[in-house]
Amino acid sequence: MRVTVSRKAHFNAAHRLYRKDWSMEKNQDVFGKCNNPNFHGHNYELIVSVTGVVDKETGYVIDTKILSDLIKEHIEEAFDHKNLNEDVLEFKDLNPTAEHIAYVIWNKLRVLIDVDKELEITLYETPRNFVTYKGL
Numbered sequence: 540m541r542v543t544v545s546r547k548a549h550f551n552a553a554h555r556l557y558r559k560d561w562s563m564e565k566n567q568d569v570f571g572k573c574n575n576p577n578f579h580g581h582n583y584e585l586i587v588s589v590t591g592v593v594d595k596e597t598g599y600v601i602d603t604k605i606l607s608d609l610i611k612e613h614i615e616e617a618f619d620h621k622n623l624n625e626d627v628l629e630f631k632d633l634n635p636t637a638e639h640i641a642y643v644i645w646n647k648l649r650v651l652i653d654v655d656k657e658l659e660i661t662l663y664e665t666p667r668n669f670v671t672y673k674g675l
């Protein structure tokens with residue numbers, strides 16, 4: 540029996556969407572108010588989902604306490620109350636769009652979760668804008 544187990548988390552972070560190799564005018568055309576050079580913030584809501592076989596002895600796919608601790612240590616510690624462009628190494632040369640943030644989170648957690656389990660990241664940048672990434 541395969542089941543998906545999900546854990547919600549959140550972090551607050553600032554960012555600016557822009558490309559260093561584009562002019563201010565082009566960045567403004569493409570990214571609009573998200574290109575504010577003084578940055579802006581979001582209350583990100585994160586859903587981490589792990590799919591796998593339910594262990595016959597424990598009845599777990601993954602212990603939600605373990606999942607919660609992984610998210611706290613590797614995602615919240617790294618992103619919460621940070622300026623993603625300036626404080627987080629992964630975004631030094633990667634525009635911190637919701638798509639890219641979900642991709643970075645997936646890669647950070649993928650190596651920490653058993654390979655026989657599937658991992659899916661859903662990231663809400665605003666209550667109405669969200670992305671989903673499950674590798675590839």
Ligand SMILES: Nc1nc2c(c(=O)[nH]1)N=C([C@H](O)[C@H](O)COP(=O)(O)OP(=O)(O)OP(=O)(O)O)CN2
Pocket residue numbers: 556573635636637638664665666667668
């Ligand atoms: N594909 C993407 N599009 C946009 C991203 C993104 O990461 N990926 N990001 C932004 C902005 O950073 C931001 O999310 C937009 O904020 P805002 O317009 O305030 O958000 P809402 O659409 O929820 O607000 P409304 O009140 O509904 O306008 C833009 N695009």
